[in-house]
Amino acid sequence: MSEHLFQSFRGVQDALRNTDLEQSMYTAGAIIMDDVLLTLHGAEHHRRRTASFKVFGRGYFRYYERDVFPATLSRTLEPFLAQGGADLIDCGYRVTLNLTADFAGIDRPEQSPAETAALLHCVKRFSEAATLFHSKRDHAEVIAAAGAALEEFDARFLAPSKARREAALARFAAGEIPEDELPRDVLTVLLRSYAELELSPEILRREIAFYMQAGAHSTANSTVHAMHHILDWCEAHPGSRAQLLEDRLLLQRFVHESLRLHPASPVARRRAGCPTQIGTQTAVDAGDDVIADIHAANRESAVFGADAGEFNPYRSIPAGVWPFGLTFGFGMHACMGRDLDGGVVPRADTRADDHQYGIVMLFVESLLRHGARRDPANPPLPDTSTQRPNWGRYPVLLDPR
Ligand code: HEM
Structure with missing residues (x-):
């Protein structure tokens, strides 16, 4: 079996658009990732x-x-503002947890700090297991913790959320409520097509756990990376904080530039299900591994310029290329949350007052408005538990209310 590495922008696109290649990075994290959307293939995935x-x-x-x-953002930030500071990792997870719970279909009836802490505990264990491929921790320990978290999650969050949706679907089937009164989330959609999609309680549980972690983990990390670059930029360019707070399209551009430099996973991995060809050059045998190096592709100087490895939000981007590069993936598994988190890429005629900026930009904007700045007594630290280049701790000071 051979391994084929693609590092150019075009090569990564060719690899990710090839439908003979199957997802292969998540077998170690099967306790969460087995048979979820990201690891399915072919007709079942479609x-x-x-x-x-x-x-x-x-x-x-x-x-x-x-x-x-x-409203979610301001409610979640409130305690951090009251204490005049936050660890951006913790705060980021709390904010994005609500976001993914809304999309996945997990109710939080209490809306209490204890309830958030319990959900956060589960979702962190799910993330650790899902990204096991890059983890430096003891794998058996991570898997055992994720298994316990799945049980907790099911009993406290999934089962009641499911019961509420099944009752709503029954009322809809009986003609008692119109379709637009059904909850709009993944859980409802999957329960509605349960038989057709050949789901089981275990698959449904993993699918919702996968959504919870996929959205929260990557949104939180992306926000912290963006804040890091923007705080550096503001230190080096006096007056730019005020400028960014006045010009929302410019701030979105800064966020896109940070997203380009920091894909959620530096690589995507696939395995060939049958002999195939990638692009015009590479013949791949069944069982060969294919590595799409998104990190390298997003820094290709032929596409992004001689300073492609630097944070430069004023760079020009070639037509047909997203300013955030391939950070949200490409092809059949391309991220479903791309426009939610990254917003829409503005066009020449985009009006600032009528634009979708994306959740990461809104979060960053709010932190900047509240005076977020690094704490000189408490410097940020990298996350040493993973090979992924993320922050493990990022303390900031915030203006008190
Ligand atoms: C900045 C934040 C995010 C980044 C950088 C990101 C990145 C990615 C990438 C690279 C993939 C494809 C992985 C591959 O090809 O192997 C992916 C897939 C996916 N993402 Fe995201 N994601 C983000 C946020 C979200 C959010 C907020 C949601 C949901 C609320 C979400 C839902 C998904 C789903 C469901 C898939 C699987 C799609 C499929 O396999 O068909 N993501 N994401």
Whole structure:
């Protein structure tokens, strides 16, 4: 069996668009990732993705960004503002946890700090198991902790959320409520097509656990990376904080530049299910491994310029290339949350007052508005438990209310 590494922008696109290649990075994390959307292939993947897509429409993202998220964000930030500071990792997870719970379909009836802490505990264990491929921790320990967290999650969060949705679906089937009164989330969509999608209670549980961690983990890390670059930039360019707070399209551009430099996973891995060809050059045998190096592709100087490895939000981006590069993936497994988190890429005629900016930009904007700055007595530290280049601790000071 051979390994084929693709590091150019075009090569990574060719690899990720090839439908003969199957997802192969998540076998170690099977306790969460077995048979979930990201690891399915072919017709089964297509059916589940098409069903789930009903939740991920642009119109709904827009509504969510304008009407739901601001209240969630301000409620979640409140205790951090009261104490005059936050660890951005912890705060990021708390904010994004609510976001993914809304999309996955997990109710939080108490809305209490204890309830958030319990959900957070479970979702962190799910993330650790899902990203086991890059983990430096003892694998058996991570898997055991994720197994216990799944049980806790099921009993406290999933089972009641499921019961509420099944009751709503029964009322809808009996003609007692119209379709638009059904909850709009992945859990409802999957329960509605349960037989057709050949689901089981175990698959449903893993699918919802996967959504919970996929959204929260990557959104929280992306926010912290963006804050790091923006705080550096503001230190080096006096006056730019005020400028960024006045120009929302510019701030979104800064966030996209950070997303380009920090894909959620530096590589995507696939295995060939049958002999195939990638691009015009590479013949791949059944069982060969294919590594799509998104990190390298996003820094290719032929695409992003001679300073492609630097944070430069003013760089020019070639037509047909997203400013965040391939950070949200490409092809059949491309991220369903891309427009939700990254917003829409502005066009020449985009109006700042009528634009979808994405959750990461809104979160960063709010932190900057509240005066977020690094704490000189408490420097940020990298996350040493994973090979992924993330922050483990990122303390900031915030202006008191
Ligand atoms: C900045 C934040 C995010 C980043 C960088 C990101 C990145 C990615 C990437 C690279 C993939 C494809 C992985 C592969 O090809 O192997 C992916 C898939 C996915 N993402 Fe995201 N993601 C983010 C946020 C979200 C959010 C907020 C949600 C949901 C609320 C989400 C839901 C998904 C789903 C469901 C898939 C699987 C799609 C499929 O396999 O068909 N993501 N994401």
